[in-house]
Structures are given as C-alpha cells and as structure tokens.
Amino acid sequence: MMPEAVLTLAILGVTIVLFVSDRLRLDVVAMMSLLALTLSGVTTVPDALAGFSNPAVLMIAGLFIVGAALTDTGVADWPDLVLVAEPDAPSAVFVDRRRALAAVGVTLGMLVVMAF
Incomplete structure (x- = not known):
C-alpha cells in the first residue's frame, strides 16, 4: 500500500x-x-x-448553528414539555418524544431549505 x-x-x-x-x-x-x-x-x-465552498458543508454548518440556537434558547425542550402529558408513563414519553422529534426535524428541514 x-x-x-x-x-x-x-x-x-x-x-x-x-x-x-x-x-x-x-x-x-x-x-x-x-x-x-x-x-x-x-x-x-x-x-x-x-x-468549505461545498454547499453540503455550508448546510451542515447551518444545521449546527440552528441546533445550538434552539438548544440555548430552550425551544428544543419546548415540544417535550408540551407533548408529554404524564412524564412517569414510559410509553407516553416514548410516543410523545417521537412526535416531538418528528415535528422539530420537519421544522429544521424547512428552515434549512428556506435559508439556502
């Protein structure tokens, strides 16, 4: 080699x-x-x-920036607090977190597409 x-x-x-x-x-x-x-x-x-001039690299950098901003401001925690009705029930937490993550993922995807 x-x-x-x-x-x-x-x-x-x-x-x-x-x-x-x-x-x-x-x-x-x-x-x-x-x-x-x-x-x-x-x-x-x-x-x-x-x-660094590749659009994919710029998109990933943008995702890191948006993700950090959402985490720092507490927006990333909001769906979890709103959707979880009974925090002690494991099945409810699992289902609700999946819904919250799906909603955040769709929103972030649209934000990145709109930004570029």
Whole structure:
C-alpha cells in the first residue's frame, strides 16, 4: 500500500476514535484531522480549503448553528414539555418524544431549505 494511503487511514482511524470518545468537540477534531492531512502532505492547502465552498458543508454548518440556537434558547425542550402529558408513563414519553422529534426535524428541514 502507498504511504499516503496508510497515513490517511491512520488519520481517519484516530479521527473516528476521537469522534466516538467525545473527549474533544467535533469541530476541533475535524479541523485537527484536516490540518494533519495538510501538514503531512497528503493534500494541498487549496484542496483542503476547497471543501468549505461545498454547499453540503455550508448546510451542515447551518444545521449546527440552528441546533445550538434552539438548544440555548430552550425551544428544543419546548415540544417535550408540551407533548408529554404524564412524564412517569414510559410509553407516553416514548410516543410523545417521537412526535416531538418528528415535528422539530420537519421544522429544521424547512428552515434549512428556506435559508439556502
């Protein structure tokens, strides 16, 4: 196997372990892996930065921003508080949380589509 491929797989493995362990923030881990690939010479600086102009990357970044805003303001907790009638009943909590998550998911999807 070529040395660049082995190095890329090693960096990918470390990145996956750091993602799963959740010891560092996800954006920090992603930037560290991008920096490692660039500094090791696997990719060039223009190629590494070209990914930031991809609409999918911008959409995911927008989702993180909207999700953080909804969590910080408490809007993400509101459906759970409104829809759960009896918090002690496990079946009611499960069904109501599924409905709440579906409503939030549809709303977030529409917001992202409208933003772009």
